[in-house]
Amino acid sequence: MASLLLGRRSARAGGRDLVRWCGLFGIAPGTARVALHRMTAAGELRRDDSDYVLVGGLARRQQEQEASLTPRRRVWRGSWRVAIVVADARPAPVRTETRVALRRARLAEWREGVWLRPDNVDIDESPHCEWLDARPDADPVALAAHLFTPARWSGEATRLVDALDAATARLGDDVEPALAPAFLAGAAAVRHVRADPLLPDELVPQPWPGDALRAAYVEYQRAFATVAREWFRAAPAS
Numbered sequence: 001m002a003s004l005l006l007g008r009r010s011a012r013a014g015g016r017d018l019v020r021w022c023g024l025f026g027i028a029p030g031t032a033r034v035a036l037h038r039m040t041a042a043g044e045l046r047r048d049d050s051d052y053v054l055v056g057g058l059a060r061r062q063q064e065q066e067a068s069l070t071p072r073r074r075v076w077r078g079s080w081r082v083a084i085v086v087a088d089a090r091p092a093p094v095r096t097e098t099r100v101a102l103r104r105a106r107l108a109e110w111r112e113g114v115w116l117r118p119d120n121v122d123i124d125e126s127p128h129c130e131w132l133d134a135r136p137d138a139d140p141v142a143l144a145a146h147l148f149t150p151a152r153w154s155g156e157a158t159r160l161v162d163a164l165d166a167a168t169a170r171l172g173d174d175v176e177p178a179l180a181p182a183f184l185a186g187a188a189a190v191r192h193v194r195a196d197p198l199l200p201d202e203l204v205p206q207p208w209p210g211d212a213l214r215a216a217y218v219e220y221q222r223a224f225a226t227v228a229r230e231w232f233r234a235a236p237a238s
Contacts, residue, residue: 001035002044002054003187006062007221011054017232018052024180064104068194069214076120076200080136083129085113098128106197108147118144120200144203153196157209160189164216171227179231182224189217 001018005011013021015036022032036052039045046055054062085098105123107115116134117123125131136143144150167182196210 001032001052002039002058004183005045005052005054006058006065007183007186007190007224009066011059011062012048012051014050015052016050020232024176024183065190065194068196069190069217071196071198072122073198073200074120076118076202078135078140079119079133080116080140081107081119081123082132082134083107083115083126084132085115085129088128094128098126101126102129108197110147116147117197118200118203121198141203144197144199148197148199150197150199150204150208153192154205154209157192157196157213160185160192161209161212161216164189164213164220168216168220168223171223175227175231179224179227182220182227186217186220186224189213189220193217 001013001022004018004021005013015033018036019029019032022035023029027035036045040047040052043056044054044058045052047053083102085095088094101124102109102115105117105126106121107117107123109115115129116136118140119133163185167178167185170178171182193210193213196213198210201208
C-alpha cells in the first residue's frame with residue numbers, strides 16, 4: 001500500500017481501493033485493514049475523509065523519489081566533497097541518523113567516519129560533520145569504482161530498463177493479470193533510481209543507463225497510472 005501511494009503524485013487513495021489493491025497480492029481484506037490502522041497509528045498515513053495520505057517519513061521518501069527522477073548535476077571540476085563525522089555524533093541514535101543522512105546525500109564511507117563523493121551535486125550537509133573540499137591522490141575512476149561500484153548499478157539498471165519496457169507493453173494487453181507484475185517491476189526500478197550515485201560521466205562506465213532507466217520509468221508510470229485508474233473505477237459496488 002505504501003508503494004502504491006509512493007507512486008502516486010497525490011500520495012493518496014481511498015481505504016476501500018487500498019484494500020482491494022492488496023487483494024491482487026493475495027492479502028486478505030482484514031489483514032490490509034489492520035495494516036492501514038497500524039500505519040496510521042505509526043504516523044506514516046493520515047486519514048483525510050475517506051482517503052489515506054502519506055505523511056512523515058514516507059512523505060519525505062516520496063519527495064526524494066520525485067527528485068531522483070529529475071536529478072540536477074553540475075559540471076565536475078575534479079573536486080570531491082568530504083564529510084568528517086565529529087565527536088558529538090557518537091551517541092548511537094545521532095550516529096545512526098548521521099549515517100542515514102550521508103547515504104541519502106549519496107556519499108560513501110571511505111574510512112570510518114570519513115565520507116566523500118565527487119562535488120557535482122548539491123548536498124544537504126549534516127551538522128554533525130565537518131565539511132571540506134579535497135582532491136584525493138588516488139585515481140578518481142578507481143576511487144569511484146571502489147566506493148560506489150557503478151558497474152554493478154549500471155548492469156542492474158540495464159536489466160530493469162528491459163523489464164520496465166516489457167511490463168509497460170503488457171499493460172496494454174491484459175490489464176488485471178498484468179497489474180501486479182508491472183507494479184513490482186516499477187517499484188524495483190524506482191528503488192534503483194534512488195540508488196543512482198549520480199557520479200560525473202568521467203567516472204562511470206559508458207554508456208551510463210541512468211537517463212534511460214528514468215525515461216523508461218516515466219513511460220511506465222504514465223501507462224500504469226492510466227490502467228490502474230480504470231481498474232479502480234471498475235471496482236464492483238459494495
